[in-house]
Amino acid sequence: MSRNVKILLLIGGLVFALVAVATCIRLFHNQPQEISTSEFINLIENGQLTKIHIDGDRIVGERKDGSGGVTTTSSKTMPLVIAAIEGQNQTIDYDEEVSDNKGQWLSSMINILFLVMLVFIGYTIIRSFRAKAKDGGGGGGFFGTGNMTQDKAVRLDGQSKKTFADIGGIDEVLEEVKEIVDFLRNPDRFRQRGARMPKGCLLVGQPGVGKTLIGQAVAGEAGVPFFSVSGSEFDEMFVGVGSARVRSLKKKLKENAPCVCFIDELESLGRKRGVTHSGGQEEKQNTLNQFLQLMDGMDSDSGIVFMAASNQPDVLDPAITRAGRFDRHIHVPPPDVRGREIILGIHIRNNGVPLTEDLDLAEVAKITYGMTGADLENLVNEAALEATRRNLDIVDFACFSEAADKVQLGLARKSLIITPEEKSIVCVHESGHVLASYNNPAHDLPQKVTCVPRGPGLGVTHFAPDSDRYLLNKEQLLAKIESYLGGRVAEEVIIGQITTGASNDLEMVKAYAMAMVTKYAMGSLGQMSFGKHAGGYLGQDAVERDYSEQTAQLIDEQVRKLVGDCYLRVRDLIDAQRENLLLVANAL
Template identity: 40%
Template sequence: MITSVRLGVRHWTRSAKPGPPREPPKPSPQPAPPLWRWLLPLVALIVLIVIVVRSVPSGRTPSLSYTDFVAKVGAGQVRTVDINDKGAVSGTLKNGTTFTSRIPVALDTSGLERQLRAEKVDVTASQSSGGGGGALGTLAFFLLPLVVIGGLFLWAGRRAARSMTGGVTAMGRSRAKIIEAERPTTRFADVAGYEGVKQEVSEIVDFLRNPERYALAGAKGPRGVLMVGPPGTGKTLIARAVAGEAEVPFLSVTGSAFVEMFVGVGASRVRDLFGEARKRAPSIIFVDEIDAVGGRRGSSRLGGNDEREQTLNQLLAEMDGFDQSTGIVVLAATNRPESLDSALLRPGRFDRHVTVPLPNQAERAAILAVHARGKTFADDVDWNVLARATPGFSGADLANLLNEAAINAVRAGGTVIDAKDLDDARDRVLLGRRETSNALLPEERHAVAVHESGHALVAALCEHADPVAKVTILPSGPALGATEQLPEAERHLYTESYLADLLAVRLGGRAAELVVFGEGSTGAADDLAGATSIAARMVREFGLSPALGPVGYASGSPQGLGTATTEESLQRPYGERTQRVVDEETARLVGQAEHRAVALLRAHRPALEELAGLLTARETVDGSVVLDVLHRPRDTQAPADSRAPGGPGTPGTTGGA
């Protein structure tokens, strides 16, 4: 069963207004490059050229085989011979030409030596140089790698030095995104709903536009405005709308951008942020998720606590230090106001706290109309009906709903979105993907139909319960079936009668199983958990138990902003004896709700069996079918054997309170 009470947010659009072109900043003169930047590559190039030139032979010298060399010696044609230690021979002939040759290593050269002496050839000996470049080439061969390595180390050192000077300075600069007043993007007219919030922050716009009016009256504008609301309620876009209406620069930064691993960097960024705001005054500073840096000091946190506290101290000092006549207003947003430091919330820093609530039914209709731009809808789509069917939806949820509906329309082969596409998209958002492969056994299918019929009939029979909109036994997500109820109007207060009916509807599925099959099943697990939670709050928080009396123990979690942590939930403000009374009264309320649901279904057993049969055949019926079955005269009701051929099934429902 679905009782949708999810939280929602507003949605808005942005209209871009082009401003006058800005002159590009003049480039600053570049300093002359240092000497080593061009000298080092030049030296390396010269050394490389020398090596190449020295290694290339100066002329073409003929190479003789050893046999030809010996023959020329015997013919008396050789004038000089130079032999090195590796057997390489070079020399000149008597006609002036040069030659080279090589003596085989394993060859006996005593005969060659006698022949050279007999021909009176000038014989010299030398040692091989090991390279073709001589002494200079050898020197260059060893120096070149050293020069290259030294150049790399020098370049890395210069780069590290620049990082330690300019880099640290840049690290301490603020990471705020600056949007100049010449091109504001958002106005109050672009924000759907939020009329109360707009009226409350409009004074900031008037102060930024006409500060002299407040000065004449001796009034001071607010230093800071803290916007509190559930996640995604549009606090950032409302701050942009304030800047757009006031036509002032908007400096936006997140709270986590101040905190770094280096001590002092966050405080430096805070100083730089307020310095930029002073240069552009009047201006708006917007700090999103301020709880990341503005948490209570002295709280036990792991790592980075000193840096966070230094950043917070600098933020407090800056908010005290700037002159209000300059027209600087600090806007901040958070969904955890209970975690902020008390010094940050006092008057003189954040003077005003603006609550950004969730959208009501009329605002959801306006948000849907905004998201509908650019899409084609059929004539059967009514935004008021859809807004009524989406209580607690946020702007992002509504945008996702319309997008899912458009996807459904395209999947069906069309481009026009109709009411069925929106209904299927709503089921997808609330229940999850439709499990077409999750085939149920015949007895399970009938058990799910009985379970959901119990929810629907009890909801129709209870005076204060919300009307039934749809009943289905098609599996979606973890649920094997669902009963959807839509409230007729937006509820803000819940009476004891309404809560009692809500408990009975929750347990209607289990009661139907007890009436038809004589035993319960695991399909009522979510229903029991939801009913137990509601009953416990009735006893512990709402004072609706005569045994405990008009005493309320709040859970300690912020209203609509989040859930209590495990540590908070373990710190109960009452003892074990009170807890025992709470448990007993919770069990009593749940038991009474089950007995009431069983009695209602036994009194309308034929309607239960007929509705279960219709669900088994059709899989989905709307609320009008439930009312028709319930109000049909008894003598025309078709009796049916609703007992399944097998054992109990495993129906599943989805519920939420």
């Protein structure tokens, strides 16, 4: 369809719509007001009507004041209406045009023309979609709608040239993906030995650990094109668009082979297929089936490598993770203390951040426990911004310390005005956390405590272990519960009343206690776990209940007893060291 025809159709459709709207407004504006028969008779008897027309069971009258017409429908009460008219000496006019046949005819024609226009537009759009979907291509289509069938993969190799030198702290992961680079550089080396590379490499891990960066580095090291697409970009409201985009992606990859195709958020595309047959679910399944066929149709010698990232590997369909598709799964963990030191050095080098000569990155790495690569990149930038705010030419440890507090604890709200009474309560509360943790050898020592409001809290007590820890024993978990209870118990003992400041602490107490009883079998219910705990790396441990009401009652009793015992120990500690708690509170 030529461009001129499209423009004419568009203009004609707009004109038709304007005429239809204007006609409808005129028709509705001229419609008489519908009233009851008794009200109509009252208007006749009061002499408020000048002209009355009867058309079958329908009676229409015109008001004397010109404010519009009134109408009523009457069959059984028609004699009463006629009697009222005769009593006013008015003439009955049997005018057949009262039924407004002309208006009805015009309205019917508008409806018919509107329906024809919709059918024509729909037919043209569908024909355009089918023509473009045959070869998986995009193009114009009717009013440009054919572009919906184009894939959304973006070629990034010309914009960002990443290499393995930009990655640190995950040496084992790099060893795995270096094989992919060797295959792309020298595939004959593998073919001579009868080896084939996996078609797909799935990177799993929590957000920010560098999964996308690894994919870019693989393409950069191999010197091949890198295509990036999100799993959610295959979905569309129109049926068949997702499958067409998969076919379009296949065509693009074959034209640029050898290359790397990176799919972010694979769970959006490859989620487990269910038994529901709703329209949206069926369309997602069709898109997934088309993608599985795409991977099966790619030969291992094609030079096309699929890499994907997912934060929820447990929800992926088994068909997409089986051998021959995404058959190599690589877990990308958060960096340890040595890895964090290396990553800090990489970002400092890449950004050209000037440092003081005595700054030890190993010490900075210790105060960044639990941070991912993305967090560390943000930390370096925040430290540079802090140095700028202080008018420093170089960045020192104090800048990194303040940046770490901002990233981990939130922005300091120094301008927040709180009453002296509330500030005293906050100081006592935070001192309770300090006392409960400091006097428990199983707990990490407090790293920083402040009554300056940060983030949503009015005060913060921050802990950091001396070294990275991957296991916790029962005593350490109990110590965490007691530390969280320290603030509430301190309020109760020192202030004499409790406040809402411990709301988040109590949530953590419940979470740890429930995990000890239901997940780690650290209660007295035997060596078994309760509930099906979902995996994933999003920090949400969803639990599907698989036990009876009686067992649930036993679990509640165990949790209540465990928390109660911790509370009594903390209460005894704070009663015994009341003076030390007040010293800490006064210092704050």
